[in-house]
Amino acid sequence: MNKKTFPKGVHPPDKKELSKEFKIEFFPPGKTVVIPLHQHTGAPAEPLVKKKDRVLKGQKIGEAKGFISANIHSPVSGTVKSVEPHVTPLGKNVLSVIIENDGEDELFPEIKPLKDDPFSYSPEEVRNAVREAGIVGLGGAAFPTSVKLSPPKEYPVDTVILNGAECEPYLTTDYRLMLEKTDEIIAGAEILKETVGASKIYIGVEDNKEDVINLYEEKLKGRSDFEVAPLKTKYPQGGEKMLIKAILGREVPTGGLPFHVGVLVQNVGTTYAVYETLKTGMPLIERVLTVTGEGVKEPKNLQVRVGTMFKDIIEYAGGYVGKPGKLIMGGPMMGISQWTDVVPVLKATSGILVIPEEELPKKKEYNCIGCNSCVEHCPMNLVPTRIVVLSKNERFEDAKSWGLMDCIECGTCSYVCPANIPLVHWIRFGKSGYIKLRKKSEK
Numbered sequence: 001m002n003k004k005t006f007p008k009g010v011h012p013p014d015k016k017e018l019s020k021e022f023k024i025e026f027f028p029p030g031k032t033v034v035i036p037l038h039q040h041t042g043a044p045a046e047p048l049v050k051k052k053d054r055v056l057k058g059q060k061i062g063e064a065k066g067f068i069s070a071n072i073h074s075p076v077s078g079t080v081k082s083v084e085p086h087v088t089p090l091g092k093n094v095l096s097v098i099i100e101n102d103g104e105d106e107l108f109p110e111i112k113p114l115k116d117d118p119f120s121y122s123p124e125e126v127r128n129a130v131r132e133a134g135i136v137g138l139g140g141a142a143f144p145t146s147v148k149l150s151p152p153k154e155y156p157v158d159t160v161i162l163n164g165a166e167c168e169p170y171l172t173t174d175y176r177l178m179l180e181k182t183d184e185i186i187a188g189a190e191i192l193k194e195t196v197g198a199s200k201i202y203i204g205v206e207d208n209k210e211d212v213i214n215l216y217e218e219k220l221k222g223r224s225d226f227e228v229a230p231l232k233t234k235y236p237q238g239g240e241k242m243l244i245k246a247i248l249g250r251e252v253p254t255g256g257l258p259f260h261v262g263v264l265v266q267n268v269g270t271t272y273a274v275y276e277t278l279k280t281g282m283p284l285i286e287r288v289l290t291v292t293g294e295g296v297k298e299p300k301n302l303q304v305r306v307g308t309m310f311k312d313i314i315e316y317a318g319g320y321v322g323k324p325g326k327l328i329m330g331g332p333m334m335g336i337s338q339w340t341d342v343v344p345v346l347k348a349t350s351g352i353l354v355i356p357e358e359e360l361p362k363k364k365e366y367n368c369i370g371c372n373s374c375v376e377h378c379p380m381n382l383v384p385t386r387i388v389v390l391s392k393n394e395r396f397e398d399a400k401s402w403g404l405m406d407c408i409e410c411g412t413c414s415y416v417c418p419a420n421i422p423l424v425h426w427i428r429f430g431k432s433g434y435i436k437l438r439k440k441s442e443k
């Protein structure tokens with residue numbers, strides 16, 4: 001097997017054995033669901049419903065505002081209890097539609113596919129259907145998919161890369177999807193290829209998922225337009241720039257996007273969601289996620305409606321083991337720590353991870369010892385320690401000139417730092433400082 005990879009990176013323990021054997025189970029939504037109107041990159045959606053309105057499953061309840069935004073739909077039938085701010089796993093209070101679920105799952109009558117055959121959509125019809133369905137990147141970034149499917153005409157896309165790396169430790173969402181929804185993912189990839197006018201598809205899969213690699217090699221036997229690209233298991237192999245470098249040897253330029261080098265990268269879960277929407281007409285109201293970690297009794301892979309509370313999912317997974325030390329949305333490297341489990345699943349919630357208190361390393365922070373380890377491992381070839389010093393001193397323009405905005409926030413530098421300096425925290429601080437500075441100067 002010819003395994004591809006990118007320079008640098010790290011090898012954290014993958015811990016996928018906790019959940020990888022468990023098939024995807026359907027988890028029914030609770031009595032109340034909380035649907036934030038801003039759970040994607042770009043502008044928040046505007047509410048289309050008010051208190052006491054009756055809503056049906058699949059009904060649009062939030063309208064995308066602007067090109068980079070996403071529609072929001074009701075995941076259940078029931079009555080709107082309120083439209084008010086609610087805390088989300090992204091750490092902010094966000095205007096949300098709170099719905100009392102009637103348990104009937106009564107479908108909105110307009111939910112039906114535009115066409116009987118998902119392969120008969122024109123590229124424009126695919127983009128419109130994906131936009132209408134509120135599909136966003138399900139790998140974590142939640143970038144509106146219809147925007148990704150509309151690259152500028154001067155940058156023709158020749159290759160689609162399906163991201164099946166799932167390099168974050170613990171998570172097995174994409175692994176299970178690739179095993180259980182193989183034909184749908186292959187069909188979705190073909191539709192994406194036609195939509196952007198590409199001629200070749202790769203599915204990139206790390207070699208810790210050998211069964212997936214073998215399955216797709218068998219399914220795609222004899223095809224020259226669709227290949228499996230086995231990847232070395234290394235973090236952050238699933239970063240878009242790392243995947244493109246590993247599979248095609250192309251370098252996305254500083255500040256650039258994959259289309260600048262003729263590539264569309266889509267997560268396998270997003271690809272599945274696109275296919276399902278074209279086939280059934282159902283918007284994005286549910287997703288698959290992994291609930292896992294040494295801090296939950298029975299790790300699982302679950303199909304969950306958006307708006308379901310973390311607390312209910314953890315209870316379904318047997319509850320906490322001991323005292324929870326850290327609750328994270330996503331994986332341990334790029335995930336977001338939570339201070340409460342009373343937060344809803346978002347479209348981009350790929351996992352709920354619980355680390356018990358006794359397993360948390362007691363990390364005292366020291367001064368930088370100049371060991372260079374962060375530089376040696378940074379997959380973006382940055383000098384994290386330098387960027388952090390400049391960010392801490394609020395020298396945001398200088399930090400930018402050292403590549404601040406090129407950082408993909410993969411967490412590799414923090415992971416390897418022997419002085420336990422929270423480098424990514426300071427880089428995020430630097431990025432938000434730089435953005436504020438730019439906005440101020442544009443006024």
Ligand code: SF4
Nearest residue numbers: 378407408410411413
């Ligand atoms: S500086 Fe950014 S890209 Fe480099 S290792 Fe740190 S988080 Fe990752």
Ligand code: SF4
Nearest residue numbers: 368369371372374417
């Ligand atoms: S890894 Fe930590 S201690 Fe070493 S140079 Fe980077 S910031 Fe300093």
